[in-house]
Amino acid sequence: MDSAPVxxxxxxxxxxxxxxxxxxxxxxxxxxxxxxxxxxxxxxxxCGKSLTALSILRLLPQEAARTxxxxxxxxxxxxxxxxxxxxxxxxxxxxxxxxxxxxTSLNPVFSIGNQLHEALARRLDEGGRSLxxxxxxxxxxxxxxxxxxxxxxxxxxxSGGMKQRVVGAIAISxxxxxxxxxxxxxxxxxxIQLQYLDLLKELQTSLGMGILFITHDFxxxxxxxxxxxxxxxxxxxxxxxxxxxxxxxVHPYTQALIASVPKLRRKAGRLRAIxxxxxxxxxxxxxxxxxxxxxxxxxxxxxxYPKAVSVGESHTASCWxxx
Amino acid sequence: MSKDPILEVNGLTKHYPVAKGILFSREVGRVxxxxxxxxxxxxxxxxxxxxxxxCGKTTTSRLxxxxxxxxxxxxxxxxxxxxxxxxxxxxxxHAKVQAVFQDPWSSLNPRMHVGEIVGExxxxxxxxxxxxxxxxxAALLVEVGLRPEHARQYPHEFSGxxxxxxxxxxxxxxxPKLIVLDEPVSALDxxxxxxxxxxxxxVQEQDNVAYxxxxxxxxxxxxxxxxxxxxxxxxxxxxxxxxxxxxxVRHPYTRALFSAVLPDHPDGxxxxxxxxxxVPSPLDPPGGCRFHTRCPFAMDICSQVAPTLTESESGHLxxxxxxx
Numbered sequence: 001m002d003s004a005p006v007x008x009x010x011x012x013x014x015x016x017x018x019x020x021x022x023x024x025x026x027x028x029x030x031x032x033x034x035x036x037x038x039x040x041x042x043x044x045x046x047c048g049k050s051l052t053a054l055s056i057l058r059l060l061p062q063e064a065a066r067t068x069x070x071x072x073x074x075x076x077x078x079x080x081x082x083x084x085x086x087x088x089x090x091x092x093x094x095x096x097x098x099x100x101x102x103x104t105s106l107n108p109v110f111s112i113g114n115q116l117h118e119a120l121a122r123r124l125d126e127g128g129r130s131l132x133x134x135x136x137x138x139x140x141x142x143x144x145x146x147x148x149x150x151x152x153x154x155x156x157x158x159s160g161g162m163k164q165r166v167v168g169a170i171a172i173s174x175x176x177x178x179x180x181x182x183x184x185x186x187x188x189x190x191x192i193q194l195q196y197l198d199l200l201k202e203l204q205t206s207l208g209m210g211i212l213f214i215t216h217d218f219x220x221x222x223x224x225x226x227x228x229x230x231x232x233x234x235x236x237x238x239x240x241x242x243x244x245x246x247x248x249x250v251h252p253y254t255q256a257l258i259a260s261v262p263k264l265r266r267k268a269g270r271l272r273a274i275x276x277x278x279x280x281x282x283x284x285x286x287x288x289x290x291x292x293x294x295x296x297x298x299x300x301x302x303x304x305y306p307k308a309v310s311v312g313e314s315h316t317a318s319c320w321x322x323x
Numbered sequence: 324m325s326k327d328p329i330l331e332v333n334g335l336t337k338h339y340p341v342a343k344g345i346l347f348s349r350e351v352g353r354v355x356x357x358x359x360x361x362x363x364x365x366x367x368x369x370x371x372x373x374x375x376x377x378c379g380k381t382t383t384s385r386l387x388x389x390x391x392x393x394x395x396x397x398x399x400x401x402x403x404x405x406x407x408x409x410x411x412x413x414x415x416x417h418a419k420v421q422a423v424f425q426d427p428w429s430s431l432n433p434r435m436h437v438g439e440i441v442g443e444x445x446x447x448x449x450x451x452x453x454x455x456x457x458x459x460x461a462a463l464l465v466e467v468g469l470r471p472e473h474a475r476q477y478p479h480e481f482s483g484x485x486x487x488x489x490x491x492x493x494x495x496x497x498x499p500k501l502i503v504l505d506e507p508v509s510a511l512d513x514x515x516x517x518x519x520x521x522x523x524x525x526v527q528e529q530d531n532v533a534y535x536x537x538x539x540x541x542x543x544x545x546x547x548x549x550x551x552x553x554x555x556x557x558x559x560x561x562x563x564x565x566x567x568x569x570x571x572v573r574h575p576y577t578r579a580l581f582s583a584v585l586p587d588h589p590d591g592x593x594x595x596x597x598x599x600x601x602v603p604s605p606l607d608p609p610g611g612c613r614f615h616t617r618c619p620f621a622m623d624i625c626s627q628v629a630p631t632l633t634e635s636e637s638g639h640l641x642x643x644x645x646x647x
Contacts, residue, residue, distance in 0.1 A: 044512040044513060044514055044515075045483075045512055145600075159601055161601060162601075189375040189376050189539070189602075190375065190539060190540075190580065190583045190584065191375060191579060191580065191583045191598045192375075192601065193583065193585075194582075194583045194585070194597065195597070195598075195599075197585075216512065216513050217513070217585070218513075218587070219584070219585025219586060219587065220585055222585060222586045222587060222588055222589045222591065223585045223586060223589075242589045243589050243590070246588050246589055247588075256514070257513060257514060260513065260514060260516070260517035261513065261516075261517075261542070261587065262517075262520070262542040262543060262545065262546040263542060263587055264541055264542040264545060264569075264581070264584050264587065265587075270521055270524075271517035271520055271521055271546065272517065273514075273517035273518040273521055274514040274515075274517070274518070275518070277482055277484070277515070
């Protein structure tokens with residue numbers, strides 16, 4: 001997987017400007033996604049992972065949130081410099097997105113076929129097939145049973161798993177280069193979750209997309225991802241190949257997160273909980289943001305933010321103890 | 324079972340009629356949400372109830388809480404039926420069985436401060452004077468890892484993990500015998516889940532309260548409970564002491580649930596059974612074994628005769644024809 005990165009995010013800062021002050025929700029995020037790779041962006045709610053995704057697509061809640069610094073390069077072109085019209089050509093066609101709740105991402109008053117047509121009509125078909133034929137074909141690609149019948153149905157007639165497949169079908173309908181999946185299986189049942197993850201992997205291999213997979217679940221990471229970026233309080237604290245992150249986590253936050261998950265195969269006496277809570281994003285400390293919850297914190301951790309240092313092959317961590 | 328059961332559930336059934344027409348409505352079908360289940364929970368122990376959405380686990384918890392009357396069967400708390408209670412007896416029942424729900428954003432009244440929320444059941448039951456109640460609330464907040472001065476604040480000032488602690492404190496206030504925990508950690512962040520699970524175990528040890536834990540995550544159930552029951556389409560398909568069940572899974576559906584658990588390491592992939600398709604409608608569950616439409620080992624008999632729970636080792640029950 002040595003191909004060039006299809007998506008590069010450099011030093012991205014997205015802040016909320018509120019009456020009570022500035023909330024630095026994304027505060028210097030850098031990562032790259034290669035073609036045919038699944039990059040897991042892992043973190044707790046409020047760490048800025050979803051806002052990073054919205055910043056990439058420039059779908060920020062208007063007025064309040066603004067990207068103040070950084071670059072988002074898609075095949076080398078900076079998306080932040082594009083006009084609103086040019087951006088519309090990117091969304092859905094070159095970068096597709098799947099959200100957590102299929103119930104809210106589909107329009108309840110339009111049929112499945114209708115919603116697929118809308119996505120498909122934006123791209124001419126080489127074979128000259130009708131929209132309907134193409135819609136059936138995409139639904140078949142996402143393994144929806146009996147696509148010919150489904151096309152006339154409405155979202156409420158489908159189960160959660162089937163709806164999320166339709167969302168997947170809309171996402172791949174324009175053969176995007178990048179797919180952003182924001183917790184796509186959190187709302188699904190366990191047995192359905194596994195089916196859906198396997199489907200995404202399969203689609204990724206056949207279409208050669210890069211997937212930015214946003215999740216808080218290390219099980220999903222272990223199953224899906226090639227590389228992992230761990231995010232905490234607006235910044236990425238550790239990045240590395242998935243095996244490295246599991247076998248040799250360097251940042252104390254990554255270590256604690258992995259240790260705090262109960263294991264299925266063995267019974268632990270007491271879980272190793274992480275004490276306390278993440279810092280408020282409107283009042284961030286000068287030093288390492290995890291210092292207050294970190295069992296190894298020293299004086300220098302509270303003074304200055306640690307630079308990302310290399311701790312292994314393509315494995316970096318922002319921690320004074322690793323430096 | 325060594326200890327006396329505090330809760331006994333016998334043949335519990337809940338059907339919801341589906342009516343058609345408004346004026347001369349007639350019943351056209353029944354959603355068989357819970358269909359004849361038996362289980363019991365001993366004092367100070369935890370029973371984990373696992374299954375996919377729509378399997379009836381939440382309906383079961385509502386029946387145990389006495390929020391709905393069962394269609395058939397009974398719920399016995401300390402030998403007393405939960406049904407047809409009136410007045411004082413009904414209040415007593417609700418004092419003994421409390422609940423903590425999944426979503427701490429919707430389970431706490433936003434217009435009451437924490438002291439009122441936690442002390443509400445004490446006030447209603449005229450547990451003591453105002454000062455005594457305040458003192459008890461302060462002690463409860465400390466027990467769940469909060470501070471007494473938090474009693475003056477409102478729910479919106481707290482994070483999800485703290486809110487779930489408040490919900491637990493208010494469930495504990497009146498000194499219940501049983502707490503129904505409906506997915507108590509699944510709405511919380513990963514780093515907060517472990518804190519909450521540890522707290523639940525500490526509280527159980529200290530107050531000797533029993534838990535009915537409704538969850539879909541097997542690892543959580545293994546960690547928390549002494550007994551595990553697996554539900555599928557309104558029926559219990561496997562029921563055993565947790566350690567026995569996790570060491571030696573008997574029912575194919577339970578095995579499929581295990582296979583669907585995501586690995587805790589990139590190399591830790593083991594997939595025995597991958598289920599295809601989705602759970603059939605409880606409106607018209609398949610005949611015979613309800614799992615036979617998705618079971619990779621289904622035989623002729625499975626579609627004709629419903630298997631019954633049979634006991635193999637010490638108390639390990641499973642309902643499957645393969646086992647016979």
